[in-house]
Amino acid sequence: MIKAIVFDVDDTLYDIKPSFTQAFDEIFNLNISEELMNEIFSNFTQQRQLAVVESNSDSDLKLSKEEIDFHSLHHTFKKFDLLGLTQETASAFTNAFMSASNSIHLFDGLTTVFNTLTTKFKLGIITNGSNDVQLAKIMKLKLHHWFSREQIITSEDAKAKKPDPLIFTLMNRKFNLRGNEMMYVGSSYFEDIVPAKKAGWETVWYNSHQSPIADPQIIPDQTVTTPDELRDLLMDLAAQVD
Template sequence: MIKAVVFDVDDTLYDQKAPFEAALAPILNLPQDFDLNVTFQTYRQQSDQAYAQVADGRWSQQEMAVKRLNTALLAQQLPAVDVQSALDFQRAYTTGLRQIELFPGLETALDQLSEQYQLGIITNGNTDAQLAKVMQLQMHRWLTRDAIITSEEAGFAKPDPQIFTLMNRKLNLRASEVAYVGDNYSMDVKAAKQAGWHAFWFNHRNLEIPDGQWIPDQTVTDSFELQDLLLALTAACSEA
């Protein structure tokens, strides 16, 4: 029986692609209908490796900004940008992340979910940056700071199952009693299933499953389907 629901943050609680595209648009001057999905996904996939390079002293913040963005651009055959353009993008993107809002429908779902389940967050990334997003999204309305785990403070990152085990201890629950909600198949669905959790895939980018070995318990493709799934959990809990 599920007793807790734990969420990813980036592109799960809010639309991370919107501020990314807004920051990149004036630099590239692309057609308005150009789909930057490949660039966005590649940029996200580099996150942990890029921050590790900075933490180990191999890259400066400036080098990370340039290399990370240009790697993502080249993945979609887009032209690389110079240092100043990369820094302009980074500033604009950071500013955009200070204005994020929950996906439509999640506030209603969280209101009801929090009455019957323990809630938590597991997120990869710098602790200060991730907590700033959590505060901007007003997640403190539904969960405590102790129920938030970042990869930086844990010392290991998704998909390492240890980060899920750490949350088990915080919640004082068995793995089978926790469900994880995330947008990334490998980092969220596969990792949670390997840790013995239930996994709900918020596949709003319509991505394909890389392999069929780990099947999500539920898959939803937009935020209102996610709302319905979470409200159905609360209804099932009430009937139990």
């Protein structure tokens, strides 16, 4: 029986695409159509996730955020035959992307969801990133109304980052629950679903980018593709608890 639901933050509880689009338009000024921008964003996101996994799995290849962004942009610019990418514009994009992320909002309906879930389950957050950056996002999203600092583990706290399953076992200890009593909701197959499943958790994959399942041995328990589907699934879970 699930007793705790734990969430990723970035691209799971809010949409990072507006920040991406704003930064992309500002730096590259390519007059991209909305349809093409959707494809560019999805490709960039998938390449970013793959680069993160490669960086974490190869002890000789540790990439910085800037290097991961450049790799992801390079693949995307090549795929869509775009012009204007240099080390300088890639660095400017990373800075603009971070700056644009200051204006973020929870997906519609999640306030009601969290008000309901908090009466039924223990709630937590596991997120990669520094305390300064991630806790600032949590405050901007007003998540502190439902998640105390004790319910949050950042990769800085854990001295390890997803996809290391260690962070998930740390949350088990924090909540004094077994893995099969925990559920994780995340947007990255490699960083969220794989390590949570390895830790014995149930998983919900918020797969808004329609990414493929890379390992047929590791299947998410539930998959949703829109904020509405995520909201409905979580409310259904709450309704099942007396």
